[in-house]
Amino acid sequence: MSSDAPEPDAPAGTEDEDGAAAKLFDEWSVEDIEYTDPSTERYITVTPIAHTMGRHSSKQFKKSEISIVERLINRLMQTEENTGKKQQATRLTREAFEIIHERTDENPVQVLVRAVENSAPREETVRLKYGGISVPKAVDVAPQRRVDQALKFIAEGVHGDSFKSPTEAEQALADQLVGAANNDVQAYAVNQKEEKERVAAAAR
Template sequence: MSAEDQPEPDAPAGSDDEGARAQLFGEWDVTDIEYTDPSTERYITVTPIAHTQGRHSDKQFKKSEISIVERLINRLMQTDENTGKKQLATSIVQDAFDIVHERTEDNPVQVLVSAVENSAPREETVRLKYGGISVPKAVDVAPQRRVDQALKFLAEGVYGDSFKTTTSAEEALAQQLIGAARDDVQTYAVNQKEEKERVAAAAR
């Protein structure tokens, strides 16, 4: 048998075909995410894993190595009603992603990344004391804190839109993600970012 007639060897385990099947929630691809803000790209990690069992908690700042989706899920749990209910928060995010895809026909993971980038403030204020006088001072925001603040604003927007209203948490989250991804100032997260930067600009 010549070399040309010999069958091709099977693809090894862990090949590209296997990697292509690793999708978030079994349906969303995480391999072709685009970033527009180079300063926060390092701190917005995208993986197909939405629950790491808290493995990041043993080291300071290791949270930036887990998926941005899981970080959003954890943020949604930080209310009195949802404390510790990770399965519920995960279900809310999963359903919201379906709504986002239905309305935009875009990958909801990409929409989330864009929403975080557009909701991350570049400046904020600190208070310095001179004698007995407290004076506001504008400072640049570290990239990791920018991502933290963006997730906080998104979660607060969801809570405000869905608590004691007829709007479901899934619907509220989808609206926040779509609005922030489009840099809509009417969205709570983008509005809060603009407000922080406005106050900082006045304190320069």
């Protein structure tokens, strides 16, 4: 049976039967996304698929092949109140993207990519023990962990702004992404990144 929709695991750039490139949420193009950080580029995958049904969940390091949008959606679910509510998290993300487009007149996928790049810490600290004494030491952060940390900070910022607050979750998400994309230190994700790097610099 033929269908107008692309296959669920179709890669970015897949065309539908009319020859048009598939779009995220049937609205946002995933073509011509620009990357400014070469170290994280291969770990920020952009595809028109927002739900892969966990087919990479049991494969080590395969999460980097999942769309950065779906990874954000999964991160938004990782709280006690939203666990397992993927449809709700997907709807919030779709509505937040619409708010971002209205506010910035940019492709919200591009804004998300820039937000992740700006929120990814380059250094952090580990604790080493020398003769029973615990000493902090600065270490470089692996590119894949940088992306993980950025998504974590963004999700934490959204939860902090919207939980038990009059701010709607989609508005909070849009605020966090736009702030992080503009490298605004007032944005929670950028603030956390700066704090991690500051602590690491002091531990050198």
